[in-house]
Every structure is written in C-alpha cells, then in structure tokens.
Amino acid sequence: MDKIIFGPAGKPKEYKGKAYEACGYLNERRLFAYEYQSTHGLRIKEESASKLKENSHKNKVLVSMHCPYYINMCSKEDEKIDKSIESLFNCARIGEYMGAYRLVFHPGYYSKQDPKLCLEKAMTGYKKLLNKCEDEGLENYTFAPETTGKINQLGNLDEIIYMCENLEHFEPTIDFAHLHARSFGTLNKKEDYNKIFTKLENHLNIERLHCHFTTIEYTKNGERKHHTLEENDEYGPNIKDLLENLIECGWNATIICETPLLDIDAIRMRETYEELLKNI
Numbered sequence: 001m002d003k004i005i006f007g008p009a010g011k012p013k014e015y016k017g018k019a020y021e022a023c024g025y026l027n028e029r030r031l032f033a034y035e036y037q038s039t040h041g042l043r044i045k046e047e048s049a050s051k052l053k054e055n056s057h058k059n060k061v062l063v064s065m066h067c068p069y070y071i072n073m074c075s076k077e078d079e080k081i082d083k084s085i086e087s088l089f090n091c092a093r094i095g096e097y098m099g100a101y102r103l104v105f106h107p108g109y110y111s112k113q114d115p116k117l118c119l120e121k122a123m124t125g126y127k128k129l130l131n132k133c134e135d136e137g138l139e140n141y142t143f144a145p146e147t148t149g150k151i152n153q154l155g156n157l158d159e160i161i162y163m164c165e166n167l168e169h170f171e172p173t174i175d176f177a178h179l180h181a182r183s184f185g186t187l188n189k190k191e192d193y194n195k196i197f198t199k200l201e202n203h204l205n206i207e208r209l210h211c212h213f214t215t216i217e218y219t220k221n222g223e224r225k226h227h228t229l230e231e232n233d234e235y236g237p238n239i240k241d242l243l244e245n246l247i248e249c250g251w252n253a254t255i256i257c258e259t260p261l262l263d264i265d266a267i268r269m270r271e272t273y274e275e276l277l278k279n280i
Helices: 017-026 045-061 078-098 115-135 155-166 176-182 190-203 239-248 262-276
Strands: 004-008 031-039 063-066 103-105 143-145 173-175 208-211 215-219 222-227 253-257
Touching: 004 239, 004 262, 017 045, 031 143, 031 253, 045 078, 045 115, 063 078, 078 103, 078 115, 115 190, 143 215, 155 173, 155 190, 173 176, 173 239, 176 190, 176 208, 176 215, 176 222, 208 239, 222 253, 239 262, 253 262
Parallel strands: 004 031, 004 253, 031 063, 063 103, 103 143, 173 208, 208 253
Antiparallel strands: 215 222
C-alpha cells in the first residue's frame, strides 16, 4: 500500500453500478480508498457488505464506513444516547462483513451543555458500546470519531484525541476542512498543520492516519458548505499544504475526498501528491 492513498466519500460521480462493486472502478483510476456512506442510515445488508469486502480485496482498495449523521453521544435525552450506541454497534457488526478498517462518526452536539459534561457523557456511552461489542463477540472494528466543523458540535481536536487516547478500538478521523472551518480559517500554509500533527504525535500512536479533506466555506458558526478544489482561490484550505506536511513528516495516510466532485477531485489530490514526490 502506498504511504498516502486517496478515494471518495461515497459512490464515484460517474459510476453507475452497485455501491458494493465500486472498487474496480476506483482501482482503474488509481484510487485505493473508499468510504462507504451510511450517513442517512445503515441500509446495507450482510450479503452486500461481504461482496464489498471481496471486491475491495480483489482491487486493493481500503474500505471505511461513515456511520449515520444522527448519532449523538452527548444528547440531553438518554434514549437518544442509547439509540446512538445501538447504531454504532450495528455499524461495527456490518463493518466486520464489509472489512471496514474505520467506522467514522460525528460524536454529537453540545446543545448548550458544558463541553466537559458532553465529553464525559460520550465517554460513558462509548464504554457501554465497547462492552456490547465484546459481549456480542465482535473483534475486527475500529471506531473513528471525526473532528467536526461547527462550533456547537462535540469534536474539536483535543476532544477527539482524548477519546482515542483513553479507549481501545478508537482511532481519530482528522477532517482538516472541519478544523479549518471551526477555527475560522487557520490552515493557510504548510506550517499551520504543525500544531495538529504535533498533538497527534504526542498523544497517539497512529500507524495510518484517516483523513477527510475538502475546500470549505464557513461562517461565525463554523462549517457552511463544501466546495471543489478548483474553488480554492476563494475558499481554503489547500490540499498541497497538507500533502507537503504529510510527506515531510513521513505519515501514512488515507485521504477521503469530500468535495462535491468526490472521485474527480480525489484524482486531482493524487496527481498533486505524485507531482510533489517528483520534486523530493
């Protein structure tokens, strides 16, 4: 596997086949990552998930899954937390059939609660989740809480690191666009990524960093809208800055493209990466 691989968040834009057969299409375009989207609910069944695993292995594509958006591990309502635990467990169960190496999810919303209380609630829920996974005999799963893009969401960099530092079966998903948006535009050059990578290195032992990237528009509340790479002159951050830092620091990384152009921009990311390697 290459040190840095790229792929889309969901089915490729011009691909007309079944989602569980998309890895052949991606392999032909030298995209070796694929994040299956269950963002609006886990609908894929065991049989199709197993076919996706077989297809991904055949085409040497690394699969992850994005879990439903409605997960909220720090809700004011205990019932919603319980439902979130059940949803994450079901993702882990199907993820084993799928061969998903990461189960990506947004942790939740502060909802005018104290952020520290929200983090404590989430940690309590995660421990219940891990106990359920163990009781049900699941083994091959890694939950990957994602840095979130809005200031009212649980999931700043420190919170994500804390979760992953203190729980087994947890690794971070670093969404650089989200970090850029919720900090109101701090990632403007290669050096701006140093603080992020330093924190990750100081607290976590990461063999392969799972990343999301897009050009993003933001407001005083954080994330507003994803944009294409071609719109980088108007919106940041710039993929080249991230890639230069990853190359310089020797990271292994999976970069999932979340621009509206998905695989098309993922190819552009890969081409930028290959051009940078030529100049080393």
